[in-house]
Each structure stands twice: as C-alpha cells, then as structure tokens.
Amino acid sequence: MKTKKILILGGVTEGYILAEELASREPFHPISSLAGRTQHPRPPVGETRIGGFGGVEGLHAFLLERAIDAVVDATHPFADTMGQHAALACDQAKVPLLRLERPAWMPQPGDCWHPVADWEQAVAFLQIQGARRVLLALGARELAPFSTLFDTWFLLRTVTQPDPMPPFTAAELLVARGPFTLEQELELLRRHEIDTIVCRNSGGEGAAAKLAAARELGIAVIMRERPQRPSLPSVATVAGALDWLCDQPG
Known part of the structure; x- marks a missing residue:
C-alpha cells in the first residue's frame, strides 16, 4: 500500500490531534509544520518541521519535493497569510487542500x-x-x-x-x-x-x-472578527478531516 504523505499546517490543538491520529493509521505519514513563533513548542507526533516555507514559491517547492499527497490547513484562524499561501501553492501543485477550523464563538444571552x-x-x-x-x-x-x-x-x-x-x-x-x-x-x-x-x-x-x-x-x-479565508473544503473536527483524507485518491 502506497504511503500517503499528509502535510499538516499546524498551530492549534486540532492539528496536534490529527497528527497523532494519522501516525497510528496506515497508510498515512503526517508531516506537521509549525511557524516557530512560539518558544519551545510542543512537538507533534510524527515528522515535524519548524519555520516558514518562504512564501508561495517555497511551499510549492516543498509540496513537489516531498511528493505531498494532501494538505490540511490547521493553522490559527488569524493566520490568514499562511492560509492564502497554502491555497495558491496547493492549486499550483494540484494537491488537495482541506481547512480544519474550529467554529467561531457566538455571543450568548447576557454577552456585551x-x-x-x-x-x-x-x-x-x-x-x-x-x-x-x-x-x-x-x-x-x-x-x-x-x-x-x-x-x-x-x-x-x-x-x-x-x-x-x-x-x-x-x-x-x-x-x-x-x-x-x-x-x-x-x-x-x-x-x-x-x-x-x-x-x-x-x-x-x-x-x-x-x-x-x-x-x-x-x-x-x-x-x-476572523479574517476572510480562501474558499476551500472545510471541516470543524478532526473526525471530519480523517474522513476527508480517507476519501482522497491515491
């Protein structure tokens, strides 16, 4: 069975959970990428890289060099620049891209x-x-x-x-x-x-x-309020991301 290399653009808890889930499942090989802005970040399970890619061109080159099969954007809701770069690079490399984003907070009765x-x-x-x-x-x-x-x-x-x-x-x-x-x-x-x-x-x-x-x-x-994100397939849970990845060809 061919190994599926999954690039997880991390930054939130869901990215860590997804990496752990994928590392325990065949045929997935998770590669978590952290921006490196937090001192001494907790390393995710599986392969990890820290630091920027060098813009859209750098990310595009990484996708091709590592033969990435799919990308999950699990960056923080306010990491809009990375989101834009991921959408452009994946489109150029013809790599499927999913946005994993927790729902926004909604005001409750009594909130001001x-x-x-x-x-x-x-x-x-x-x-x-x-x-x-x-x-x-x-x-x-x-x-x-x-x-x-x-x-x-x-x-x-x-x-x-x-x-x-x-x-x-x-x-x-x-x-x-x-x-x-x-x-x-x-x-x-x-x-x-x-x-x-x-x-x-x-x-x-x-x-x-x-x-x-x-x-x-x-x-x-x-x-x-959250910045505008590219229009992408999107899920709110790790379970949803796993289902999407299992449905990807290859």
Missing part, C-alpha cells in the same frame, strides 16, 4: 460584545467607551497599537514575553498559558477590576472561560 475588524477599531472603541481597566488577551506581537492609550490601565496576558515591550504608560504583564477555568478567570477579572476584555475570536473550549466570566460579571468584550 463589540465586534471589530482590526486593532485600530478596537483602540478607537476603547477611547469612545472610556475603558479604564482592560485585559488584553492577545499575542505578544499584537499589543503595540494599544500602547497609545495613555489614560487606560492594561493587564497584558500573553503566552510569551513581548520583545520588545511596547511603551505602555500603565500596564502589568502576565505571561501565562491556558486553558484557564471559569473560577480562575472570575478571580482574575475581579482582582484587577477589569471593565473591558479585548480578544480575538479564536473559538474552541480552551480559551472560552474568559467569555463566560465576562458574561457573569457584565464586562464588555471587544471581539476581533
């Missing part, structure tokens, strides 16, 4: 969400709202636009240390990796007297506790 398209809109809304104590639950590279707000105190919760640290006038840095429980989020929000949360609509259960805590405490949430 304010959707924005980018961080500039978020900054403007904070000014209009008159927010005073804000939790930024963002990536370390996304903090800088908010450092222009001199009358707002920020709790900066990131997975990695910002380098360089943006010039906030008043801020406290909390380097921590979730998932966090509802009780932990309630305690954090109360202790720091947070009146607004800024985050991305990443979806999934691991980061949803802060939204439940905000709902319980009546805290506003500025939610950045």
Whole structure:
C-alpha cells in the first residue's frame, strides 16, 4: 500500500490531534509544520518541521519535493497569510487542500460584545467607551497599537514575553498559558477590576472561560472578527478531516 504523505499546517490543538491520529493509521505519514513563533513548542507526533516555507514559491517547492499527497490547513484562524499561501501553492501543485477550523464563538444571552475588524477599531472603541481597566488577551506581537492609550490601565496576558515591550504608560504583564477555568478567570477579572476584555475570536473550549466570566460579571468584550479565508473544503473536527483524507485518491 502506497504511503500517503499528509502535510499538516499546524498551530492549534486540532492539528496536534490529527497528527497523532494519522501516525497510528496506515497508510498515512503526517508531516506537521509549525511557524516557530512560539518558544519551545510542543512537538507533534510524527515528522515535524519548524519555520516558514518562504512564501508561495517555497511551499510549492516543498509540496513537489516531498511528493505531498494532501494538505490540511490547521493553522490559527488569524493566520490568514499562511492560509492564502497554502491555497495558491496547493492549486499550483494540484494537491488537495482541506481547512480544519474550529467554529467561531457566538455571543450568548447576557454577552456585551463589540465586534471589530482590526486593532485600530478596537483602540478607537476603547477611547469612545472610556475603558479604564482592560485585559488584553492577545499575542505578544499584537499589543503595540494599544500602547497609545495613555489614560487606560492594561493587564497584558500573553503566552510569551513581548520583545520588545511596547511603551505602555500603565500596564502589568502576565505571561501565562491556558486553558484557564471559569473560577480562575472570575478571580482574575475581579482582582484587577477589569471593565473591558479585548480578544480575538479564536473559538474552541480552551480559551472560552474568559467569555463566560465576562458574561457573569457584565464586562464588555471587544471581539476581533476572523479574517476572510480562501474558499476551500472545510471541516470543524478532526473526525471530519480523517474522513476527508480517507476519501482522497491515491
């Protein structure tokens, strides 16, 4: 039986689970690709590569060189550049491409969400709202636009240390990796007297506790909406991705 080489563009939990599932099944050989932006990332099961491909041309060359049979884009919902590159490279190489993406969060009764398209809109809304104590639950590279707000105190919760640290006038840095429980989020929000949360609509259960805590405490949430993705076959679960891969010829 011919081995099927599956390139998993990783970044979220589902990519790790898919690699583990494929590694235990014939005839699949998973190759997980991580961007390398997180220090000391957890290695997926199976073959792993870390770092960029060098744009569309680099990814196209990799697909041909390694004779990849199919690609699963399991990158973060906000890794839109990689998504665009994958669509173009797979189209050129005639390699099937699937998007594995967890469903977006949807507002529940009692939520006070304010959707924005980018961080500039978020900054403007904070000014209009008159927010005073804000939790930024963002990536370390996304903090800088908010450092222009001199009358707002920020709790900066990131997975990695910002380098360089943006010039906030008043801020406290909390380097921590979730998932966090509802009780932990309630305690954090109360202790720091947070009146607004800024985050991305990443979806999934691991980061949803802060939204439940905000709902319980009546805290506003500025939610950045997901960027537009290429029109592709798409599934929301690892099981769906496995079914799709099993249906691919070869």
